Amino acid sequence: MSRSDLLAALSARVVVGDGAMRTALYGKGVPFSACFEELNAARPDLVQEVHRGYVEAGAELLGTNTFQANRYRLAAHHLEGRSRELSRLGARWARECARPGLFVAGVVGPLTDPGRASRPGRQERRIAFAEQIDGLLEGGCDAILFASFSDLEELLLGVEVAKLRGAVVIAQLAFWDRDRTAAGVDARAALRALEGAGADVVGANCGQGPRGLLRVVEMLGRYARVPLSVFPNAGYPDFVDGRYTYRSSPAYLASMAERLVSAGACLVGGCCGTGPEEIRALADRLKGVRPVARASVEPAEAPDVAARVESDGGSRTRLARALGRRPLVVAEIDPPKGLRIEPRIDRARRLVAAGADAITVGDSPLAIPRMGNAIFASHVMSAVKTDVILHVACRDRNRIGLEAELMAAASIGVAAVLCLTGDPAGIGAQAGATSVFDLDSVGLIRIAAGMRAGIGALGAPLDRPADFAIGVSFNPNARYLDDQIRRLEKKIEAGAQFAMTQPVFSAKGVERLADAVRALRIPVLCGVMPLTSAQDAEYLHGEVPGIAIPDHVRERMRRVPEERSGAEGIALARELVEAAVANGMGVYLVAPFGAAGGIETLVRRASDLSRSAAPVPTGDDRDPEREVQIEE
CATH class of the missing domain: 3.20.20.220 (TIM Barrel)
Structure with a gap:
């Protein structure tokens, strides 16, 4: 299918996405400590088994097993040189499982953990996005789906790279509290910036269950000029008998999906904790449903946290x-x-x-x-x-x-x-x-x-x-x-x-x-x-992190009698x-x-x-x- 077909489908009907790839692989015995993306090369049968399960459940858009297939995430497994290869394979296996009329979205996640100062420079990050996105498009993806971002600047950089390659872009952020990401990004500010950058679809995934993301979609639905997507978690996780489980039932997710569509979403799938049963319930409930008509208005200006810091009254x-x-x-x-x-x-x-x-x-x-x-x-x-x-x-x-x-x-x-x-x-x-x-x-x-x-x-x-x-x-x-x-x-x-x-x-x-x-x-x-004392000076210099005492200072302490060491230290x-x-x-x-x-x-x-x-x-x-x- 052509990449424009996905946008045409979103304007005509509500498209059902798949559920969580990692949740499904975890359920098949893959530990969270493993490199899920390496399975594209080592166990393609297992990856395709997950895709086929979602196809049978009624998913119309399959996300590739490439969430962390960038060089920085892969480096934790000594696979940083295989980003393009593993991305291309991930796209290939999803494409082979997609029946005629179904779509494949190449999934791209954040390059590094948020909150770290030592992230790569802008040009290095652009290269990392490029090699992953190139692999996904080579493998036959209809769109690039950016998922679970909290850093708007990094997401915009990824969108820029994808649009330069002519890709359809679905840009999603993870909202953890009200309508803000973990990095403090306001949903309205993100919508305005992403639309300006050329994102074809804007939305939310992860972070919260369907009720929490409903508030986000309701707000976006009042202002958005582009189609909206939403992939909620199956509620909040629990850790039982050594395994992570989610409490939300397929029926509850399906009922909430109707409300998400009424709020403006036209692409609905699942994130953490969702599997084929949940997607089947969504597909049954949303079959034949058309997107709601939305009257978009100019987004209100979002608060600028940096400006508020600068204008702090003291x-x-x-x-x-x-x-x-x-x-x-x-x-x-x-x-x-x-x-x-x-x-x-x-x-x-x-x-x-x-x-x-x-x-x-x-x-x-x-x-x-x-x-x-x-x-x-x-x-x-x-x-x-x-x-x-x-x-x-x-x-x-x-x-x-x-x-x-x-x-x-x-x-x-x-x-x-x-x-x-x-x-x-x-x-x-x-x-x-x-x-x-x-x-x-x-x-x-x-x-x-x-x-x-x-x-x-x-x-x-x-x-x-x-x-x-x-x-x-x-x-x-x-x-x-x-x-x-x-x-x-x-x-x-x-x-x-x-x-x-x-x-x-x-x-x-x-x-x-x-x-x-x-x-x-x-x-x-x-x-x-x-x-x-001279002895303490040698200890501090030789053993304590962050301390360096010049030779002449240690020699000065060595020259004074022990009973005068303290006085000499005070004099220095x-x-x-x-x-x-x-x-x-x-x-x-x-x-x-x-x-x-x-x-x-x-x-x-x-x-x-x-x-x-x-x-x-x-x-x-x-x-x-x-x-x-x-x-x-």
């Missing part, structure tokens, strides 16, 4: 008001490894009295278990009446837990959150602990920036914006500092407002740091950690504090191994210097010739 905290106006002084106190908090509260009280602008509270650094830092922070804030910078690491929480932690931080009134990827669990002392890393620090920053604009991680409005500033880490001790600068620029683009560095141990290192960050648009707090730290403030940076003081000796003296010195320092230059004052060039 924080009420003392820290945020001082940020960028003078060099700040903060001191770190980690939560206890046990339950006794009084000594640490007393230390925080002394540091604030000495002039610290805020207390910064770690999140089980070095993967060593400590009291939950949000609880400890609330104790500090209550007892000392000071601002707190709360570290939030991606190591121990999934996306749900990270958003919950940020909401908790906003609720207790922390002045700032420091968004960190976090030390891997494997370096800590807790045997058997594993790292989560659903997101990295850049993904976490994006969620935090959205919350400052009053938008949750799934795009749903919060009852009030979060009132914290967003801080990030920066490692000035890296061998290739340019790489760290590029990553810091990505963090700034995502919403970072200030940076705190790993400890620096030489005046030359402070100057190198100041030179590296001078062109950036955010205040930087230079990390300073007093050394306590004082020099670094003075160098940092002289170079326009704030100071982030870290007590080595929890030992607080001399920290108050350093806080007092840093505070005196800070309050007499010249205002911190703003982004408008930076030298344009020193701008860092960022690779896409």
Whole structure:
């Protein structure tokens, strides 16, 4: 059939799509850890068995077994060089199973996991889409079906590649909460952009069951100028006896399908949890049904989250008001490894009295278990009446837990959150602990920036914006500092407002740091950690991630008698504090191994210097010739 025949069919009748390929293969014993796309080469009989099941059930459009057949997803199985081949085979097996009058859609999923900062550049992604789409069209597809996207920018890039090849394009996003994707994309904004990019059909799949997607289709149906598609899940999954199951019955899905069609859908199939029984029920219920007539209107403008972040009215905290106006002084106190908090509260009280602008509270650094830092922070804030910078690491929480932690931080009134990827669990002392890393620090920053604009991680409005500033880490001790600068620029683009560095141990290192960050648009707090002995200096340099102590500094510690080591370490730290403030940076003081000796003296010195320092230059004052060039 010609590719235009599909669009003609959609204008004349409701077309029934198939159900989930992966659910069907899972039901036939293929584990979710397997590469489903490799089955196109290794077990074509199994793939075609699924296609034939859907054809017998009444499906008129078959989706290929190619959801993750792009080079980046295939790389997890060491198959990155086979994208075009596996896509072509996937299309071929579906084409062979499609009876005359049926259609084949080449399924294309997101290139990488959302929320990751380290995604490929635009040109690399364009190439990845091209090789997969070329394989699908070579195999005989009537259309390209983009499925389960949450990132609109990436979906638009894929649509562009497909349209350059003259393909009919079905563009679907996954909506997880109301009418927004996991990346916060508003359905109306997506519709407007996709229609403008030339998508022939726009719709929704996955994310929710039919009731949730009904709200999306009802909204799209009021504005769309193109046909609409919908492929809902069979409700929400349950994990029973080691297997994933879905509760929605075929009869329920069929009844909801009628409502989806009434709302404007003309291509209806199923996603996760749907199989031949569900598609048979849909086909029986929708046989002979024509699409409803829709009067389209101009879509209303969707809210721009980025603009809301930029127009944020400002924080009420003392820290945020001082940020960028003078060099700040903060001191770190980690939560206890046990339950006794009084000594640490007393230390925080002394540091604030000495002039610290805020207390910064770690999140089980070095993967060593400590009291939950949000609880400890609330104790500090209550007892000392000071601002707190709360570290939030991606190591121990999934996306749900990270958003919950940020909401908790906003609720207790922390002045700032420091968004960190976090030390891997494997370096800590807790045997058997594993790292989560659903997101990295850049993904976490994006969620935090959205919350400052009053938008949750799934795009749903919060009852009030979060009132914290967003801080990030920066490692000035890296061998290739340019790489760290590029990553810091990505963090700034995502919403970072200030940076705190790993400890620096030489005046030359402070100057190198100041030179590296001078062109950036955010205040930087230079990390300073007093050394306590020559032995500790060797340990920190040789074993602790992110720390590098120059040879001459370690030699300086070795030359002093042991009884004077502590005093020498404080003297060195004082020099670094003075160098940092002289170079326009704030100071982030870290007590080595929890030992607080001399920290108050350093806080007092840093505070005196800070309050007499010249205002911190703003982004408008930076030298344009020193701008860092960022690779896409």
